[in-house]
Amino acid sequence: MASVPSLAVSGGAAAAAIPVADARRLPPSSVAIADKVSSYSRSLQSVNKGGSESPLRPLDVEEAMGMLREGKTVQSAIYVPLLHQCAESGSHSAARAVHGHMVKTGTDADMFVDTSLVNVYMRCGACEDARRLFDEMPETNVVTWTALITGYTLNSQPELAVEVFVEMLEAGRYPSHFTLGGMLNSCSSLYNVELGKQVHGYTIKYGAESITSMGNSLCRLYAKAGNMESALRAFRRVPDKNLITWTTMISACAEDENYVELGLSLFLDMLMDGVMPNEFTLTSVMSLCGTRLDLNLGKQVQAFCFKIGCQTNIPVKNSTMYLYLRKGETEEAMRLFEEMDDVCIITWNAMISGYAGYAQIMDTAKDDLHARSRGFQALKIFRDLNRSAMKPDLFTFSSILSVCSYMMALEQGEQIHAQTIKTGFLSDVVVNSALVNMYNKCGSIEDATKAFVEMPIRTLVTWTSLISGYSQHGHPQQAIQLFEDMRFAGVRPNEITFVSVLSACSYAGLVNEAERYFDMMKHDYKIEPVVDHYGCMIDMFVRLGRLEDAFIKRTGFEPNEAIWSSLVAGCRSHGNMELAFYAADRLLELKPKGVETYVLLLNMYISKERWHDVAMVRKLMKQEDLGILRDRSWITIKDKVYFFRANDKTHDQCDDLYQLLENLLEKAKMIGYEPYQNVELSETEDDEKPASGSVKHHSERLAVALGLLETPPGATIRVTKNITMCRDCHSSIKLFSLLANREIIVRDSKRLHKFRDGRCSCGDFSALL
DNA sequence: GTCCATTAAT
Numbered sequence: 001m002a003s004v005p006s007l008a009v010s011g012g013a014a015a016a017a018i019p020v021a022d023a024r025r026l027p028p029s030s031v032a033i034a035d036k037v038s039s040y041s042r043s044l045q046s047v048n049k050g051g052s053e054s055p056l057r058p059l060d061v062e063e064a065m066g067m068l069r070e071g072k073t074v075q076s077a078i079y080v081p082l083l084h085q086c087a088e089s090g091s092h093s094a095a096r097a098v099h100g101h102m103v104k105t106g107t108d109a110d111m112f113v114d115t116s117l118v119n120v121y122m123r124c125g126a127c128e129d130a131r132r133l134f135d136e137m138p139e140t141n142v143v144t145w146t147a148l149i150t151g152y153t154l155n156s157q158p159e160l161a162v163e164v165f166v167e168m169l170e171a172g173r174y175p176s177h178f179t180l181g182g183m184l185n186s187c188s189s190l191y192n193v194e195l196g197k198q199v200h201g202y203t204i205k206y207g208a209e210s211i212t213s214m215g216n217s218l219c220r221l222y223a224k225a226g227n228m229e230s231a232l233r234a235f236r237r238v239p240d241k242n243l244i245t246w247t248t249m250i251s252a253c254a255e256d257e258n259y260v261e262l263g264l265s266l267f268l269d270m271l272m273d274g275v276m277p278n279e280f281t282l283t284s285v286m287s288l289c290g291t292r293l294d295l296n297l298g299k300q301v302q303a304f305c306f307k308i309g310c311q312t313n314i315p316v317k318n319s320t321m322y323l324y325l326r327k328g329e330t331e332e333a334m335r336l337f338e339e340m341d342d343v344c345i346i347t348w349n350a351m352i353s354g355y356a357g358y359a360q361i362m363d364t365a366k367d368d369l370h371a372r373s374r375g376f377q378a379l380k381i382f383r384d385l386n387r388s389a390m391k392p393d394l395f396t397f398s399s400i401l402s403v404c405s406y407m408m409a410l411e412q413g414e415q416i417h418a419q420t421i422k423t424g425f426l427s428d429v430v431v432n433s434a435l436v437n438m439y440n441k442c443g444s445i446e447d448a449t450k451a452f453v454e455m456p457i458r459t460l461v462t463w464t465s466l467i468s469g470y471s472q473h474g475h476p477q478q479a480i481q482l483f484e485d486m487r488f489a490g491v492r493p494n495e496i497t498f499v500s501v502l503s504a505c506s507y508a509g510l511v512n513e514a515e516r517y518f519d520m521m522k523h524d525y526k527i528e529p530v531v532d533h534y535g536c537m538i539d540m541f542v543r544l545g546r547l548e549d550a551f552i553k554r555t556g557f558e559p560n561e562a563i564w565s566s567l568v569a570g571c572r573s574h575g576n577m578e579l580a581f582y583a584a585d586r587l588l589e590l591k592p593k594g595v596e597t598y599v600l601l602l603n604m605y606i607s608k609e610r611w612h613d614v615a616m617v618r619k620l621m622k623q624e625d626l627g628i629l630r631d632r633s634w635i636t637i638k639d640k641v642y643f644f645r646a647n648d649k650t651h652d653q654c655d656d657l658y659q660l661l662e663n664l665l666e667k668a669k670m671i672g673y674e675p676y677q678n679v680e681l682s683e684t685e686d687d688e689k690p691a692s693g694s695v696k697h698h699s700e701r702l703a704v705a706l707g708l709l710e711t712p713p714g715a716t717i718r719v720t721k722n723i724t725m726c727r728d729c730h731s732s733i734k735l736f737s738l739l740a741n742r743e744i745i746v747r748d749s750k751r752l753h754k755f756r757d758g759r760c761s762c763g764d765f766s767a768l769l
Numbered sequence: 770g771t772c773c774a775t776t777a778a779t
Contacts, residue, residue, distance in 0.1 A: 075770090076770080077770045079770095080770055080771075083771095110770095110771095111771075112770055112771040113770080113771070114771080115771040115772070116770080116771045116772090117771090118771085118772090119771075119772065141771085141772095142772080143771050143772045144771075144772080145772085146771095146772040146773085147771075147772050148772095149772085150772065150773080151772095176772080176773095177773080178772045178773050179772080179773095181772090181773055181774070182772075182773075184774090185773095185774080211773090212774075213773050213774045214773090214774085215774085216773090216774040216775075217773085217774055219774090219775095220774075220775080242774085243775075244774050244775045245774080245775085246775085247774095247775040247776075248774070248775050249775095250775090251775065251776060254776090278775085278776095279776070280775045280776045281775075281776080282776085283775095283776040283777055284775080284776055284777090286776090286777080287776080287777065290777095313776090314776095314777080315776045315777045316776080316777080317777085318776090318777040318778080319776075319777045319778095320777095321777090322777070322778075344777090345778085346777055346778055347777085347778090348778090349777090349778040349779080350777065350778050351778090352778080353778055353779070354778085356779095393778090394779075395778045395779050396778085396779090397779085398778095398779040399778075399779055401779095402779080428779095430779055431779085434779080
């Protein structure tokens with residue numbers, strides 16, 4: 001955050017700028033403040049415990065309005081309840097009306113009322129009005145300054161808050177503990193711990209550290225920046241922990257999965273301490289249950305919510321609903337959603353991202369069919385949202401774009417792109433990165449580039465996303481060029497950027513460049529290479545057939561399942577079976593976790609008729625209890641999605657599809673296609689067994705055939721597949737693209753294959769089954 | 770009489 005002045009630098013060391021040393025002018029005794037705060041917190045606790053005494057007198061707005069209407073001479077204090085009400089309803093126009101009235105009655109020069117008005121304007125989002133009033137006030141005090149500072153943070157302009165704070169110090173005013181607390185919150189919003197630490201220092205100097213609200217702000221500051229240990233230290237140092245102290249710490253724990261258990265034990269400590277949780281606390285505890293994926297506990301918390309009567313509170317319902325979604329209990333989540341008569345955009349977002357997130361969980365659990373249907377649900381909810389009165393925000397757009405990426409739903413993605421432009425959300429960095437990612441995953445590098453060029457803001461993630469797009473789409477030179485452009489633009493690459501660049505070099509066989517970038521990463525950017533970086537280097541040598549170079553023992557990393565698999569596949573396709581078997585042995589020592597890895601090995605051993613090894617691999621597969629490899633593909637045509645299994649016979653146009661494939665394979669044979677005798681992917685499901693004598697078709701070939709039949713000539717065909725393509729499908733679809741003169745995109749579990757004119761963007765050196 | 774801390778979604 002270059003725009004934020006450091007206290008230590010601005011005004012020649014701010015330590016000197018705050019005239020703390022003058023003992024006669026020290027701010028109010030911190031002890032007195034602490035007393036006041038803790039007595040307030042006690043009465044608050046008594047309210048929460050069901051005590052009858054309310055610490056706040058109800059505001060008599062009616063009475064005040066009546067007096068104003070009658071044109072009575074008013075005391076300035078009469079405006080205060082009115083202003084409170086304006087702030088509560090966030091009504092800017094009401095605030096201006098009251099302000100106008102104040103000018104008429106000549107009350108506008110009262111510092112106290114004006115300060116309240118500054119606060120009210122800020123709460124209505126009218127920063128300019130607040131600042132103008134502040135500048136016109138004949139007299140201001142520390143409270144007025146504080147209202148301005150907290151107001152800017154409230155309106156998402158924490159940089160301005162810091163500027164005003166510095167302005168205040170330069171004007172020789174003393175901050176109060178409210179001011180410092182406000183500053184700590186500005187630092188939290190800026191994620192600027194360094195600045196926050198300096199404010200923390202002043203807090204200690206002023207003896208205000210033991211004030212509860214101060215400790216609360218400190219917890220928040222450190223927790224938000226991910227520094228949980230400092231947050232806990234600050235938490236422990238709060239002598240009078242109140243409801244908010246506990247809630248702050250519990251909610252912080254809910255954001256860091258390593259602290260979930262601690263969060264729960266804090267919740268219990270809080271109850272033991274006799275502090276009654278409120279809806280804020282229970283929302284955070286519910287979100288702890290979500291991170292823990294603990295529905296039983298969640299139900300207990302739900303019961304607690306009923307007990308204290310906050311079960312209809314929107315955040316409480318949102319977090320409960322989200323927990324059910326994360327556990328896959330969509331019916332219950334939907335029921336909660338439908339019975340909510342008051343929703344907010346976060347409700348919709350929780351539904352969309354709940355479905356989207358669960359889709360991804362299902363996907364890794366290899367239940368692709370379920371995953372798809374969750375993806376569709378997410379898209380449907382997004383459509384419902386657009387028909388409702390609510391407006392999507394940046395969370396909505398980034399979630400739904402990730403759903404489109406996953407589903408390869410280019411058309412919906414394009415519509416959402418248009419919507420982000422219309423609503424101005426494209427300027428958000430997360431949204432625009434999600435957009436580049438969407439076009440990449442949908443196989444349209446042209447649109448990704450166009451979106452990138454037109455973007456108002458680019459970040460590390462956007463650049464990296466497009467670099468990786470070029471690399472995956474088989475445009476290594478552009479990837480490398482873009483990487484250089486990125487450095488030229490002054491954006492610092494991270495370890496993921498280097499994976500993309502190295503994989504581009506690997507694709508193009510640019511050994512010298514790869515080694516140069518590898519060194520650049522280590523020396524210029526001080527990024528320690530990890531297994532993925534070594535993997536790119538090894539892939540490069542494998543592609544080039546320099547197998548000995550690929551096997552050279554490198555220090556600093558242990559080859560993983562992916563690397564040994566790639567070596568097995570690479571050595572095999574270069575015909576070096578000795579090395580292939582060696583790599584296979586190393587792979588087996590790792591006890592691989594992926595079904596595909598075993599199928600790769602099975603295929604190799606079967607093709608070399610090493611039956612002993614075949615039996616051994618099958619036995620291992622049983623031991624590891626990995627289940628069978630299910631082969632599934634999807635194609636979207638005009639908003640409708642078609643699903644295929646291997647040798648699927650359930651489709652309406654089944655006969656046409658098989659006929660078309662037969663014709664294409666015949667023609668392909670005439671231009672050099674040789675069927676590649678592959679084993680079945682694994683024990684196939686019973687209904688997937690081909691009729692004896694007929695050709696076996698994996699799911700993607702059937703999906704491609706449907707695309708050829710059902711889309712207009714020249715249209716791109718987009719298919720997604722749940723597992724890695726096999727060699728036979730790869731080589732045949734390559735020729736289909738030439739014979740039918742179509743661009744065919746198949747995104748499998750490992751990468752994107754863009755077939756065009758008989759070639760594939762992967763360069764044929766992907767680890768195929 | 771004016772300013773004060775906590776919640777759900779990428």
